[in-house]
Amino acid sequence: MEALFKTLLILHIAAGTLALVAGPLSMINKKGGKQHSRTGKLFFYAMMLVSGTAISMAVLPAHHSLFLLIIGVFSAYLVSSGYRVLYLKGLARGQKAPLLDWVISLTMAAFAAFFIYLGLSGILSGSGSSSSTVSVVFGSIALALAAKDVRKYTKAPADKNFWLYDHITRMIAGNIAAFTAFLVVNNTLLPPLVAWLGPTVIGTAIISFFITKYKQKARRKATAETVIVKITASN
Template structure:
């Protein structure tokens, strides 16, 4: 089991660096062209691997490692939660493309299940965080509540513009990027930079940086695609 854990860890690290590096290609290239699509799929596959390996490693530490201390237990739950957040966001970003021409509410169980999983896990992790007094788990799930709530409202309401899918696609993919980079900052940066691993500013720095990007690109391409419709 320990060997499998190390294997999953290395795959997780490689996929994480791949996702963080490849992310900028679909952001900066022309939307819909060959390079955008191919690099986008590399990002999606990388994020899928990140999510699956994170869930495995988090569960391994929680249920198969003997004598896990409180800090490790809390970080393991965060690892599982960040995997759910990134996975649900990538899924949402993909599925809005498939249904970009919809003209009515969308209530397919497979899509709502991802959204509801994100919402319920956000509430559960937040409650757990307050119970154990762990700031990262107390506040970070607010992001998941915001994203999950937005996704749920998007699916169950009738689109108001033809470019509705553009905004959701961009926000879904960039939100998953926030999750990936936050995980690196929480677990990797303290070891590499020898900084305090419980600094709230460090934990929320990716969100602070990427949120304006989500707003800018969503607004820009939303107007652009609306004009091309």
């Protein structure tokens, strides 16, 4: 069992290191370009290996870890849903979400409810630590994202660019998860709660920056198209 754990740990560290490099590179590369696609796929596969090894280590009898379970499940959901949304652009035009996407979202919803329950149980019993608060925070975020998935699966999104905003949000959130894990494991200076939630605060600001940037770009494009149509009609 220890040999298996050590093997999983080596794979986990190697994949995590790759994800920590590929993720930021993908963010700074031009969106839609070949380099963005390549580094994005590298980040995706690295994070899926990180998640798989984390979950496997978390459930080993001698190594139970709520930390690894939360990070593993949440990371797998973020990057898989962020990647899959690229194939769901047609939802705004009546496309139906495949079973795979329903499974991903509903599985996350179930785990999110479990994380919230564990966190609240610890807090209400008075025995909770910072991990209980973290469990509630991450569980709540995951549940909100899964609920958003279900809404777009059952009702066509009004904004045709919804997939872009979801892709940006989920993939950057995957980066947040990777940096959170790295910081928590290696932290020797910061309070545990800061190490856990600090990357989320910073990452949320980055997500807001990119979403605002692309929404403004979409509005300018729509305005330009409207002007062209009016000029054409007047002639």
